[in-house]
Each structure stands twice: as structure tokens, then as C-alpha cells.
Amino acid sequence: MKDEYIKKEPKTKEEIEKILKKYPAPKKLVLPKGSDVKTVDKLFSDIQMARLALLKQIIKKQKNDNVRKSLLLMFSGQVTRVNLTYHASSYVKTENGGNAAAFQYYRYRIAPVPKDVDFVKTFELRYKKVIAAKKEMEYFINDKTISNVQILKGTAVDLSFLHNESVDYIYTDPPYGKKIPYLDLSMMWNAWLDLDVTEQDYELEAIEGGEHHKSKSDYSNLISKSIKEMYRVLKFDRWLSFVFAHKDPEFWHLIIDTAENCGFEYVGAVPQKNGQTSFKKRQNPFTVLSGQLIINFRKVRNPTAVMKANLGMNISDIVMQTIEGIIAKNNGATLEQINDELIIKGLELGFLDLLKKEYSDLTPLLLTSFDYDEQTEIFSIRKNKKFRTTVDLKLRIRYYLVSYLRRMEKERKTSNFDDIVLEIMPLLKNGITPENQTILSVLKDIADEVGSNGWKLKQDGQLSLVGCADINDN
Ligand SMILES: C[S@@+](CC[C@H](N)C(=O)[O-])C[C@H]1O[C@@H](n2cnc3c(N)ncnc32)[C@H](O)[C@@H]1O
Numbered sequence: 001m002k003d004e005y006i007k008k009e010p011k012t013k014e015e016i017e018k019i020l021k022k023y024p025a026p027k028k029l030v031l032p033k034g035s036d037v038k039t040v041d042k043l044f045s046d047i048q049m050a051r052l053a054l055l056k057q058i059i060k061k062q063k064n065d066n067v068r069k070s071l072l073l074m075f076s077g078q079v080t081r082v083n084l085t086y087h088a089s090s091y092v093k094t095e096n097g098g099n100a101a102a103f104q105y106y107r108y109r110i111a112p113v114p115k116d117v118d119f120v121k122t123f124e125l126r127y128k129k130v131i132a133a134k135k136e137m138e139y140f141i142n143d144k145t146i147s148n149v150q151i152l153k154g155t156a157v158d159l160s161f162l163h164n165e166s167v168d169y170i171y172t173d174p175p176y177g178k179k180i181p182y183l184d185l186s187m188m189w190n191a192w193l194d195l196d197v198t199e200q201d202y203e204l205e206a207i208e209g210g211e212h213h214k215s216k217s218d219y220s221n222l223i224s225k226s227i228k229e230m231y232r233v234l235k236f237d238r239w240l241s242f243v244f245a246h247k248d249p250e251f252w253h254l255i256i257d258t259a260e261n262c263g264f265e266y267v268g269a270v271p272q273k274n275g276q277t278s279f280k281k282r283q284n285p286f287t288v289l290s291g292q293l294i295i296n297f298r299k300v301r302n303p304t305a306v307m308k309a310n311l312g313m314n315i316s317d318i319v320m321q322t323i324e325g326i327i328a329k330n331n332g333a334t335l336e337q338i339n340d341e342l343i344i345k346g347l348e349l350g351f352l353d354l355l356k357k358e359y360s361d362l363t364p365l366l367l368t369s370f371d372y373d374e375q376t377e378i379f380s381i382r383k384n385k386k387f388r389t390t391v392d393l394k395l396r397i398r399y400y401l402v403s404y405l406r407r408m409e410k411e412r413k414t415s416n417f418d419d420i421v422l423e424i425m426p427l428l429k430n431g432i433t434p435e436n437q438t439i440l441s442v443l444k445d446i447a448d449e450v451g452s453n454g455w456k457l458k459q460d461g462q463l464s465l466v467g468c469a470d471i472n473d474n
Contacts, residue, residue, distance in 0.1 A: 001071075010050045016047055023056070029187050029190065032107070032185070032187070042084075052082055059071040070130060076192075078119075079188060080103075081098065083114075084111060085100055085109055095118070098115045156226035159233050163233070165234065168235060170234060170240045171243075172230070174244070181210030183197055184210050252346070252355075263299065265299075268296050268411070269296065269344045308349070315359075318345075323365075323369075328426065332378040333378065334378055338366070349399075393438065397442045400424040414454035417453060
């Protein structure tokens with residue numbers, strides 16, 4: 001293939017014109033509104049277009065279906081790098097490194113100085129990467145497994161091809177509201193790869209906004225429907241892991257609410273870092289979160305919903321307490337750590353619905369209350385200051401105890417007093433450090449001793465639905 005391409009590669013104006021006449025160019029699909037040019041073909045110079053058209057033609061000739069499709073996958077990566085939106089990156093300094101506008105700006109922006117990559121070398125690199133990926137997967141996806149695998153294009157909203165209670169595990173990574181209009185942005189690749197996107201695809205896409213102006217309630221409805229479908233097909237006592245990175249607590253509430261209404265039981269949430277900071281994050285350190293949370297649910301016969309704990313604090317105290325706790329525990333915390341902690345505590349203690357709008361952007365609160373180090377992106381306690389919280393020490397202890405014991409309960413563990421002290425002391429340092437006796441007295445208030453030196457939350461009474469007027473202030 002390489003030999004054939006090099007032999008035919010167009011260099012002169014005439015050669016370019018000849019190729020453009022001979023081989024089909026991509027469909028002139030109309031690009032989304034925010035784009036710098038109207039149609040897909042305008043995203044390429046003549047030479048880029050001719051080279052891509054020639055390469056595609058050579059790939060299309062491959063008779064073996066697997067080989068041809070793998071080559072088209074490499075070609076898709078080639079399209080990403082050979083177009084007028086691709087430009088040098090300020091942080092990836094490799095020869096071919098750069099950024100394509102659709103991934104970076106979420107719109108088709110023509111680069112002021114497009115990067116002209118070495119076409120053959122770029123394709124060779126794609127080739128190496130796809131081969132390396134295949135090698136890595138070989139152990140899991142091989143001749144034996146492939147005969148049982150079904151990969152379907154469809155919508156999570158309709159899983160009618162699956163029977164009730166037939167699935168062992170679900171791992172899902174849905175779109176996060178209006179962050180990325182996937183179908184709108186996939187136009188450039190769809191055009192080259194001859195992939196059809198139908199009106200129905202747009203209708204079923206779970207996003208907010210985009211070219212089809214989908215509303216927040218369109219998004220919520222589609223996500224809710226898909227959770228219901230997931231519940232239907234999952235076997236009992238099996239797990240659903242839901243990846244989510246939305247900033248708006250309202251969406252978190254929607255997910256938990258829908259999942260619980262369907263009959264799922266919340267089991268816990270774990271932060272997952274992807275190990276790299278995106279361009280978006282660097283550009284907007286305060287509005288973009290890197291990493292995400294994985295929320296785990298279980299489909300059980302008698303699910304218990306997360307109950308609102310009566311913490312005796314109003315929501316602003318809870319927020320400040322949570323932030324101070326994570327900062328104290330880690331000697332400083334990033335926006336992501338703080339956000340994750342708030343969501344997790346909100347999930348565990350049932351105050352997610354109270355975290356609404358005013359806490360969807362924590363930045364003003366954080367910047368006025370804590371020191372921020374631009375280099376490390378860490379918020380920490382102001383020099384020579386104690387924490388601001390005015391919340392009574394016993395209430396603060398109660399807050400962490402309820403949260404910790406609830407988590408232990410979910411994990412079906414009991415904790416002894418030493419474990420408990422070890423867990424909550426770091427969260428309270430920097431304030432007035434409590435005596436063990438104080439912790440014990442709060443513990444006795446909300447938990448029962450079981451066995452020898454084990455502690456379990458009292459079942460009702462103490463932890464009934466929120467009674468505090470302040471907390472109910474929605
Ligand atoms: C956060 S991304 C997932 C990214 C993926 N995990 C990966 O690493 O490439 C969300 C994906 O959900 C897809 N999506 C949108 N609406 C959908 C629906 N109704 N059913 C299934 N998938 C949908 C989007 O096209 C997008 O690819």
C-alpha cells in the first residue's frame with residue numbers, strides 16, 4: 001500500500017487536479033453553525049484533499065474485510081491530522097503532535113497557521129498505534145471471544161434486542177449534558193468514512209443544545225429512559241457502573257433519583273483520573289473538571305434509598321465543612337478533589353439536591369476563602385488562619401461519622417473505635433482537635449455498639465429524613 005501511495009502521490013498542481021477529478025471527494029456536508037467554513041470540503045486544502053482521496057481509494061481496494069476496516073480506522077486518525085483545523089500544540093512537541101479543532105474547541109475552527117504534517121510518516125504512525133492497540137487487546141479479544149462478541153450501533157434508550165434480566169454487568173459512559181455535541185462534531189469523519197447519520201440518530205442523541213437545539217429536558221428524558229432500560233435488562237444482584245463528570249449537581253441528582261426510582265441501590269462512588277490534563281482544562285482551570293466519578297449501583301430486590309441524614313447544619317455549612325475536611329485531610333486540595341468530595345458526600349448523605357445552582361461553580365467561594373497556588377492548582381488554608389467554619393465541633397464530628405459509617409454499611413463492614421478515630425481525625429485537624437471522648441459521645445448518639453467494639457449506625461430515629469428547616473430551604 002505504501003509503495004503504491006508513494007508512486008502515485010500527487011505533487012504538482014496538475015497531478016492534484018487529476019486525482020481530485022478521478023477519486024471521489026468527501027460529501028459536502030453542511031457543518032454546524034459555529035464553524036469557520038460552511039461545508040466539510042472547505043476544511044481541506046487541495047493537496048490535503050487529493051492525498052486523502054488517493055489513500056482512501058487504495059484502502060478501499062483491500063479485499064480482506066478486517067484488513068480494510070483496520071486501515072480505515074487508521075485513515076480516520078489520518079483525517080484528524082490532515083486538515084486545515086490542525087495546528088501545532090504548545091505542549092505536545094512531537095513531529096506530528098498537534099490539535100484538531102473539533103476535539104480542542106468543540107467547533108470547526110480553521111487554524112491561523114495549519115500544521116502541514118508529513119503524510120506518509122503520519123500514516124505509518126497511525127499504523128503502528130493501531131497494531132499496538134490490537135496487540136494489547138489480543139489477550140482479551142481473540143478468535144475465541146470474537147465469535148461471541150456483538151458490537152451494535154444503536155441507542156441506549158432502546159435495548160429491546162436484550163431480554164429482561166439477561167445482563168451480568170453494565171459499564172456506561174454517557175454524554176455530560178451540553179459539553180460536547182458528538183454527532184455535529186463527527187461531520188468531518190462521517191463525510192470521509194461514508195457514515196450516514198440519520199434524523200433519528202439526532203433525535204436519540206442524549207445531549208443538550210447542538211444543531212438540533214435539544215433542551216435540558218430532552219437530555220434528562222433520554223438519560224432517564226436509558227437508566228430504565230438498563231434496569232430492565234440487568235440481572236438481580238448485578239452492578240451498573242455509571243461514569244459521570246458533569247459539573248451541575250442537578251444532573252447528579254437526576255441520575256441518582258432516576259436510578260433509585262427504577263429500583264437501583266446506590267453502592268458508592270470512586271473518582272477516576274485519566275492521568276492527563278486536557279487542553280480545555282488548562283484553558284479554563286476553574287470551569288472544566290478533569291477526571292470523572294464512577295457511580296456504582298446494584299440491582300437488588302429490596303433496595304434502600306439514600307436517606308437524607310439529619311446533620312443539623314444548613315447547606316452552606318455543609319459545603320464549607322466538606323471543603324475544609326478534604327483540604328485538612330490532604331494538606332490542600334485541587335478543584336477536582338473538592339468537587340468529587342462534595343458530590344460523593346452529597347450522594348452518601350442525600351444532600352445532592354440542595355447543592356443546586358449556587359454550588360455548581362465553586363470558584364468564587366474557593367477563591368475568597370482559601371489560598372490558591374497556580375502552579376500546583378491546589379487550594380489550601382490561608383497562612384496563619386484557622387478554618388472558617390463556625391459549625392459546632394460535635395456537629396462536624398457527627399457529619400463525618402454518619403458519612404463514614406454509611407460507607408462501611410454499604411461495604412458490609414463494621415468498624416471499631418480505633419478505625420473510626422483514625423478516619424475522622426485527619427478531617428478535623430486544623431480546627432479544634434477533639435478529644436477521643438467527644439468523638440465517642442457523638443458516636444454513641446448516632447450508632448449502636450455491635451459485637452465487641454464494632455459500631456453500626458442506628459437504623460432510624462437519628463438518621464431519619466431531614467428535619468432541619470435550614471436544610472429544607474429549596
Ligand atoms: C462521554 S462519551 C463516551 C466516550 C467513550 N467512553 C470513549 O472513551 O470514547 C459519550 C458517548 O455517548 C454517545 N451517545 C449519545 N447519545 C447516546 C444514546 N442515546 N445512546 C448511546 N450512546 C449515546 C455519544 O455519541 C458519545 O460517543
